[in-house]
Amino acid sequence: MLHDEFEWIKSITPNSSFQKELVTGIGDDAALWSVNKEMDQVVCVDTMVEGVHFTKDTLSPYQVGYKALAVNLSDLGAMGAIPQFYLVSIAISKDWNEEELGEVYKGMAHLASKYKTDLIGGDTVSTKGPLVLTVTVIGKVEKGKRLLRKNAKPGDSVFLTGVTGESAAGLQLLLKNTRHHHFSSDEKQLISQHQMPSPHIEQGRILASSALRISLNDVSDGIASELNEIAEASQVTIHIDENKIPVSPLLARYPKNEQLNYQLFGGEDYVLTGTVAQDQFEQISILFQKHSLEIFEIGKVGEAGNAAVYLHRNENKSPERITKQGFNHFRER
Amino acid sequence: MLHDEFEWIKSITPNSSFQKELVTGIGDDAALWSVNKEMDQVVCVDTMVEGVHFTKDTLSPYQVGYKALAVNLSDLGAMGAIPQFYLVSIAISKDWNEEELGEVYKGMAHLASKYKTDLIGGDTVSTKGPLVLTVTVIGKVEKGKRLLRKNAKPGDSVFLTGVTGESAAGLQLLLKNTRHHHFSSDEKQLISQHQMPSPHIEQGRILASSALRISLNDVSDGIASELNEIAEASQVTIHIDENKIPVSPLLARYPKNEQLNYQLFGGEDYVLTGTVAQDQFEQISILFQKHSLEIFEIGKVGEAGNAAVYLHRNENKSPERITKQGFNHFRER
Known part of the structure; x- marks a missing residue:
């Protein structure tokens, strides 16, 4: 989330708690919070939309999956974090068949296996519009070593x-x-x-x-x-x-x-x-x-x-x- | 993620690691992993699509936000978990103006404040199709107390x-x-x-x-x-x-x-x-x-x-x- 977006959301939701002290990396593309004496947990989310971030002419279904995860992992890289898990939420249009969807998941799995990052959840829904793919990546970084x-x-x-x-x-x-x-x-x-x-x-x-x-x-x-x-x-x-x-x-x-x-x-x-x-x-x-x-x-x-x-x-x-x-x-x- | 979906994804990505032993709650709507001696971390993600899960005739923008977070918190409730953070990824169509989008975030913030759950990140993108709203919720539960x-x-x-x-x-x-x-x-x-x-x-x-x-x-x-x-x-x-x-x-x-x-x-x-x-x-x-x-x-x-x-x-x-x-x-x- 861009800093400007975050400030906008905060300005329209003045009653929300936004306990910044709990989350120290907020405002960068990933946020993190303390889970034990050694490590902080890091999370980030990115969405790729057909017709905006890619088309069937620019990326194969396999590449759509690969890139969606790569973009998220890159956010973790910028924090100096170790990737651990990912979740995939996909809104599927009628223009995508099961084989193509399988390729999307294979593209993610291929890159994920390189970093021993496991798929641990997600949601699969239909849409009347273009494909929307949202990946959430969770990682960890040693306390005090996060890069901001x-x-x-x-x-x-x-x-x-x-x-x-x-x-x-x-x-x-x-x-x-x-x-x-x-x-x-x-x-x-x-x-x-x-x-x-x-x-x-x-x-x-x-x-x-x-x-x-x-x-x-x-x-x-x-x-x-x-x-x-x-x-x-x-x-x-x-x-x-x-x-x-x-x-x-x-x-x-x-x-x-x-x-x-x-x-x-x-x-x-x-x-x-x-x-x-x-x-x-x-x-x-x-x-x-x-x-x-x-x-x-x-x-x-x-x-x-x-x-x-x-x-x-x-x-x-x-x-x-x-x-x-x-x-x-x-x-x- | 439904168990059937998970099994399907696993079947098409045989080379992925899927280290189930790391994540014990997998297959339910939320997944969890160990972060310290006392607590497990829990995460779940849900997507709401305009025209599928709601229309402008069934939900106000405020209610769209409220419900998207409520559905996710309900998944945490089913694990017996304490909500901590949420991330919002939104693909915005031209039919939604800034005021309406503000209402979506206000609806989420209202419910979030009840559970002291903080917005810690997200992504905002455009789409030529209907609005797609993906919420990721992170919580925690005492070790051994998760409900499956x-x-x-x-x-x-x-x-x-x-x-x-x-x-x-x-x-x-x-x-x-x-x-x-x-x-x-x-x-x-x-x-x-x-x-x-x-x-x-x-x-x-x-x-x-x-x-x-x-x-x-x-x-x-x-x-x-x-x-x-x-x-x-x-x-x-x-x-x-x-x-x-x-x-x-x-x-x-x-x-x-x-x-x-x-x-x-x-x-x-x-x-x-x-x-x-x-x-x-x-x-x-x-x-x-x-x-x-x-x-x-x-x-x-x-x-x-x-x-x-x-x-x-x-x-x-x-x-x-x-x-x-x-x-x-x-x-x-």
Whole structure:
């Protein structure tokens, strides 16, 4: 749930209890509460709607299931949590037959088995509208190790745990051609990043286990949006350097501006972005190398008190302020 | 999730882990897992779809929210659990404006405040179809006190924690006249049972706290259906006595057969039904009296080994077997 949504709901329900002290992570995409001396429980929920988040031309039924769970697991990754269970609520339209529905569950089960995450419940109902798939994921994280957006401080390094932009470029190919088109090998890889993203659970666990002060977010709406959320939650200015943002070789054939737009504003990458004290980035980087995982330093946190994100394009130009929106014309959400 | 749904999903996803030993309540409408030495965590999810579970003619937006949470809390009640948190995922159609959506959240918040249950997250998306509202409720129950369907044994008393049939009669009035009709005082009460059912959380807690062997289910699909679920889970025969099933005074004007149909098959009553050893029913009954709550003994558990439910109408007729379905013509679910 976005912070703005939460504040809106709170404003219209003034009599509700909202015992914030019970739930410390609220306002981020996942919430958590204490269950014992060692661990906190974490929960998050995400919904995918046919015709809004996917169509039968962009995702196969198997991929619909896979992605619905991946998106949720990514929220857990951004908290540094260990996935444990999931529940699936599905509103089924007449356009989906039993075999297709079976594929949806297989897609979820495949990804779930990788993380030993068990399906423990759900609800199956019919709808006269498009398919609506809601996944609730439950995980746990060691007390005090949860990673939140509000932890960024001046001088921190800004990092990214993978390349961005591939998913959005893949989606554009799908919207233009449908998934039944004969794509090149490079195109297939781009499309695959959109259809079956890998949640960065392991990366989140490494960051949480480091016990360092880290701010973190998963890249669902693009780096620009996620870093603005960290800037707002932490009340700091963030500066990122165009030359440091990793470019996917698969995007090499795209014009430079289009590349940058995908990288910053594309979204649905489900890598992690965040901040750590500058003198500790090296330590984090070595930990990632040990696990054969990527991490890139893409900028710095500037001063406190003014929430904003700036892109430094090159030495001749002054930095450009980038907002959450950027260009977002292919996403209705 | 129904047991049949769960078995189907398991059958199509043979490679998934489904570590049943981690989750002991699975197969009932709620699942639970251990979090510390004293308590288990409980979770359940339910979805309400416009045009299937309600229309703008049967429920106001406020009532849509109220009922969506009530239905979920009822699942917790059937486990004897204490509600703690809820998450709301809503797919919004263009037919719903912001004021109406605010009412949906107010309806939930009103009921939630009664049980000190906090909204801790959710997701808000758009849909081109009807409104889909998914609520996830999280609660806790003392270890070993959870109440499951499989606990019934021969000789047990069968009980019911309130009258049934009012909700279904109320729905019929709504389908015929819409909620904007000028109803009589009695009719308003029937309609209210359909629109804003009270989950039997307190009753579930009394039963769980008794530490007796109790089987329990909430009446979402009618007594006939719920008792058949207990009969199947416990592998016993259940006998209920027409004369002992409490009749709502609000149903007095209906023909006897229509009354009985509503009572047995109507559904959406959200009272609790279950079994307890015959010599302990009196003890339970006194506990309920102390809390000014109703409990009725409506029959007995017969022999083990053959799952079935029988209705005894009077001394001259042989008992009739009643199935889950009964008549169910006004419910699509």
